[in-house]
Amino acid sequence: MQRPVANGGGRRRRSLTRTLSVVPAAVLLAACSSTLPQSSLNPKSAEARQIDDLWILVLVLATIVFVIVEAALVFAIFRFRKRKNDDREPKQIHGNTPLEIVWSIIPAVILVAIAVPTMRTLFDLRSPAEGDVVHVNVTGHQWWWEFEYPDIVDDQGRPLTTANELHLPVGRTAELKMTSADVIHSFWVPPLAGKRDLVPGHETFIKITPDADRAGEEIPGQCAEFCWLSHADMRLLVFLQTESDFAAWAAGERQPANIPTDGLAASGFETFKAICAACHQAVVAEPDGTVTVVGTALAPDLTHFGSRSTLGARVETNTAEHLAEWIDNPSAVKPMAPELNDFETGRILGMPDYGLGDEEIAELVALLEGWN
């Protein structure tokens, strides 16, 4: 398993703890990142590795304590079990105060050994991001993720907005400023960071500095705070990219989508305006070059839907077939509660089945898959 080391100084200490942790770690780290893509034990960012180092330290200490105490227990069971023909009663020992004081102090000492690095890591992880920071505003929705890059704006000054797929350049610290539009969610991409809740009315922050050699990796994550029906299906995907790939992606995202003028997609755009635009929006360029926004931002921005690799918050891969199934009956792909949608308050709990015919669906698919 590949484990990039952040700095030379930590290497020796870490290799010592790693050696000590062979037994428990062998169980937990048995599989490498390719078979456990969402594991917290395969850290791929500086922050996740800090957490993992701390975890390994605690795991080693806990394992030592576990082995000693359980061994004492097992020894006592075998050594002191009542044997046949032994009718002598045991000594009636009521306690041993010095011994009891000692075994009250030993755990306290071990806990200090854990508490000190815990506090150091805690305050380190919570310190403000430094350097050339990538700012991302994250908003949780039932049941999807809205990502906004406030520093990357298009020609009209609109910040880059996308859904469910987060792109981050490697080697730079990204700071996610997070809140929720409805109920509490929790952003959890275990290989990149510990989770952090998205609380309505609050702003929470998370730092992620992806390892420089992880460019090209796609890392899955998902919501970790129960948010009702489709909590299990509120997933996301993080794309780690080189600076140039990230810049190229951002440049593409800053472009408006085209309004198709002929073919299936052109009819699809009419349906989009008539139905989808009630919740979704797209930034589109008129034939004369003027850029406008069609629709409302209650549901994921679809301007570059075709460029995404998944749909429905990583419930399915983004193929024409899956998209058609989704439009045909969204709640069959992912359970939602569109009957509770309330446009007055803007509380949207899912996409209804609009009863579109196969032809209309095919037109919409052509439109959306073409918007890449």
Place this chain on the structure above:
Amino acid sequence: MAVTTRTEDLGYTPNTDGVWSWITTVDHKRIGILYGVSALVFAFVGGLEALLIRTQLAGPNGTVLSADAYNQLFTMHGITMVFAVIMPVAAAFQNYMIPLQIGARDVAFPRLNAFSYWLFLFSVLLLTSSFFIGGSPDGAWTGYANLSTQVTEFVRMDYYAIGVQLLGIASIGSSANFIATIFTMRAPGMTMMRMPVFTWMSVVTSFLLILSMPVIGVGLWQMFLDRNFGTVFYEAQASGDPLLWQHLFWVFGHPEVYVLVLPAMGIVSETLPTFSRKPLFGYAFVVFSGIAIGFLGFGVWAHHMFTAGLSPVAEAGFGVVTMLIAVPTGVKIFNWIGTMWGGKLTLNTSMLFSIGFIAMFIIGGLSGVTHAVIPADTQQHDSYYVVAHFHYVLVGGAAFGFIAGVYYWLPKWTGKMLSEKLGKWHFWLMFLGFNLTFGPMHILGLDGMPRRTYRYPEGLGWEFWNGMATIGSFIIGVSMLVFIWNVINTRRKGLPAGNDPWDARTVEWMTTSPPAIHNFDRVPVVRHLDEWWHRKYGVDEEGRAVPLPDGYVEEPAFVEEAGGFHMPSPSYYPFIAAFGLVMAGAGLVFWSSGMMGFGMLAIGAAIMLWGVVGWAAEPITREVH
């Protein structure tokens, strides 16, 4: 009121036949049995919920349950197991054993005791009826706002807001009762530091409940008002704050964990000395560490909120106190092992479950310490790692301890012994099934699997351990069937237990099995911790126990006050008052339905008033039939 001095002089035969005798009973032992049997029935409901959950998760993209059904089932599994199984099991032990352990004839407030039981039962029935009427709570047993307050179209979380509120009243009632009993009704000579540890731990849990239940009570009313009257206590968009609920819930919720586990710690502190034939090692340390756990338990609630975005300074403080709790917990474990050390261990079923408790609680305790490591907890929180942790504490811990208590005390309750052969099958199946179910969940959580998810996709490496966990859960199910069969079988085939089948140490073993209605013909005068043992054994010059030459020493018994003692009369008013209160609660649950809700509230309140007035006005010299 029956006035008497001895069994033969009771002057009446207490009516113990038929449903009516159970409805009107105020005998702490019969109420204990009611709690125990109810909890066992609900354990099967909660177990069935668990097996459905595990069946759904056996493989990726499970389709056995819909997301909606799954959410109701996991929510009800938590509520059922916490409020309808573990808490009433603890109440069963406390009701039956506390008066016997302190040499009392009943609890301080027998009718309040009956009221608490009926209130508990009707509240759980109200919660369970949600399966059939309107849908069950589906916002997790933690009921986090503002999810729990937002979807007001359903009554589901109203069941939760009202049901848990009512259960809280029942808990406060029985806790006040136990405290009054223990503080005022101990046998002569039984100082606090001569009390059995189980009774001591019951003091601690009773105080925990009295102090913590009102906190969630406030929270639950706010939830109910937010849902039904448009208050905005938890609405961020309107100056409320969803985090307020988390604080209120966990100020209750964390002490609640100790409410569930401290009685089990008390039980193994009884069984280990008995089956090691040695006194509890460091009695005072065990007692005071239990008190320390209770105190510290109020200062750790925000460790359930390490991902909520509190300031790191607050997190550091709560992390340190959480780590501190490991010290008294460790003390208990070391003292239990110290009790076994140098003893003569009888490895019967009760002892196996007691040792299993220690072995599993070590794991749950250590994984608890890893939660105090705040950055690491941000990976563990709300993942299956946490699910593993609290099942090691509440099943490997509390449930194992309680089962040890059943094998230990059931002979006292019934006068008959459970089968050791079936008991050992029960233990080994449960030990295996438990570890197979919950051990892998540590790995699943660290591998990124969040809890409360009705399905998971393929390709994340979670299939194997989920399959194992499902197999394990069914093994636990089989072990519980063995347990039930053992208990039922005891009725016909159980060998007679006699008064003191284990050659035990505390005064409950001095009386008959089952005890007479007044518990003791003569209340023992207590001179020692482990009074009964000291009446049977002395020590030689080496410090080894030696049986006293004349069998046991009959100490001069306590002379009752003139006129004999008073046993409380049966009463049906607690039943009526509890029924009325829960019916009024049901009216609140269905408040949003208009007249039906209001009607139930009004009728329920009237019935409750009838019960309360009748209770208060009941002549204290009622004839006993």
